[in-house]
Amino acid sequence: MLLLYICSSKIHHFCDLCNKAFEGGKIDDHPNHHGDSLEFPGIFIQRDFISPEEELEICQQIYQSPFVESQSGRRKQDYGPKVNFKRKKIKAGGFTGLPNFSKMLYKRMKSVDILKDFEPVEQCNLEYVPERGSSIDPHFDDFWVWGERLVTLNLGSDTVLCMTLSENSDVSVHVPLFNRSLIVVYGPARHIWMHGIHRENITRKRLAITFRELSAEFQPGGNKETEGQNLLDIALTFEGISIGSLKL
Numbered sequence: 001m002l003l004l005y006i007c008s009s010k011i012h013h014f015c016d017l018c019n020k021a022f023e024g025g026k027i028d029d030h031p032n033h034h035g036d037s038l039e040f041p042g043i044f045i046q047r048d049f050i051s052p053e054e055e056l057e058i059c060q061q062i063y064q065s066p067f068v069e070s071q072s073g074r075r076k077q078d079y080g081p082k083v084n085f086k087r088k089k090i091k092a093g094g095f096t097g098l099p100n101f102s103k104m105l106y107k108r109m110k111s112v113d114i115l116k117d118f119e120p121v122e123q124c125n126l127e128y129v130p131e132r133g134s135s136i137d138p139h140f141d142d143f144w145v146w147g148e149r150l151v152t153l154n155l156g157s158d159t160v161l162c163m164t165l166s167e168n169s170d171v172s173v174h175v176p177l178f179n180r181s182l183i184v185v186y187g188p189a190r191h192i193w194m195h196g197i198h199r200e201n202i203t204r205k206r207l208a209i210t211f212r213e214l215s216a217e218f219q220p221g222g223n224k225e226t227e228g229q230n231l232l233d234i235a236l237t238f239e240g241i242s243i244g245s246l247k248l
Contacts, residue, residue, distance in 0.1 A: 012038060014163075014175045016045040021173045027160070028176075040163075040173055042189025044114050049182035050105075055155055059207060061101040062125055065242045073132030073199070077242040080122030080212075081231050085142050092231060097240035098123050105153065105209075106236075114184055118149060120211035121228075121235045125242075128159075128197065128206040138164050138196035147213035150185040154178065157204035163193040 012021035015030050023035035050058070067075035082093030098106070102123060109115040128134035141150055154177040161175040161183070173193070177183060185195065218228025 010171045012040070012171070012173045014040055014043060014173050016043070016047075016176065019043075027174060040189070042185060042187035042193075043175055044112075044184040044186070045176070045178070046112060046182045047178050048180055049108070049153060050180050052180070054104075055180050058101055058105075058209075059155060061099070062207060062209075065099075067125075067127060068243065070126065072136055073129070073134035074136065075127040077125040078123075079240040079242055080124070080235075083142075083145055085144070088144055090145055090227070090231070092234060094243070095231070095234055095240075097237040098235050099240045099242070100238050102209075102211075103238040105211075106238075109151065109182075109211075112182070112184075114186075115149070115151065118151065118211075119213055119232055119236075120151070121214050121231050122146075122212040123240075124210045124212075126208045126210070128202045128208070130199070130202050130204065133199045134197075134202050134206075135199040136197045138162070138166075138194035140194055141190075141212070143191070143215065145215055145218070147215045147219070148186050148190065149213060150190060151211040152177075152183050152185075153209040154181050154183065155207040155209065157202075157206045159197060159206055160201045162196050162198055162201075163189065164196070165193060 010023065012023050013025060013027045014021045015033065017030050018033070020037045021040040022033040022037045025034050062077065065077055067077055070076040079098050081090050081095045083090045098120065106120065109118055156179065158179050159177045161177055163173040163175060165171060214228045214231070216222050218224045222228065
């Protein structure tokens with residue numbers, strides 16, 4: 001059963017089967033929801049995107065590469081271009097592509113309607129464990145370089161994505177992250193609501209594999225189309241080595 005952490009005074013629980021958020025109750029109440037509901041566009045969840053056997057194989061592949069320490073008790077592996085968000089500059093740097101095991105995930109994502117034209121240029125593997133109090137504060141992913149859809153494969157355990165309108169908002173929406181599920185955040189959920197993970201909702205090791213696409217500026221017809229295509233060509237070689245490995 002998914003955890004329920006009170007991160008604000010009014011909590012709505014998103015039901016991926018109804019595509020609505022319901023005040024009070026539990027995430028797994030479907031179809032017997034109670035309380036007021038609100039429309040919450042911009043969340044797509046596909047349960048059991050991979051099998052337990054595939055999950056085990058992917059996790060084994062991930063742990064063959066080193067992690068580097070990140071913020072708030074997390075560890076990470078990065079496969080992507082070097083980005084200076086403040087100066088709005090991006091370059092390949094030591095980027096060698098997405099990892100080989102992600103080729104299967106990329107092909108499978110193409111079978112999902114909302115991802116038929118999704119072309120990932122960056123992958124970040126984040127490890128959360130309760131012993132380190134792992135969490136991530138409410139935030140927006142960058143809008144200048146990263147595109148409309150944020151795609152995450154959740155591995156290891158269930159948890160909850162807490163969506164808030166601001167850091168001090170008294171309204172939040174809890175979105176279930178089922179083990180082995182794929183979640184796509186887009187539209188209002190991407191541009192209006194911040195997302196975060198609370199340490200109270202990490203009770204077992206969790207791996208989050210997040211894929212990002214480039215923004216319209218780097219897409220065909222954009223001002224930096226050529227630069228974007230060059231980065232995408234590198235990404236889709238699937239010969240990537242993580243940043244941690246490059247530093248060894």
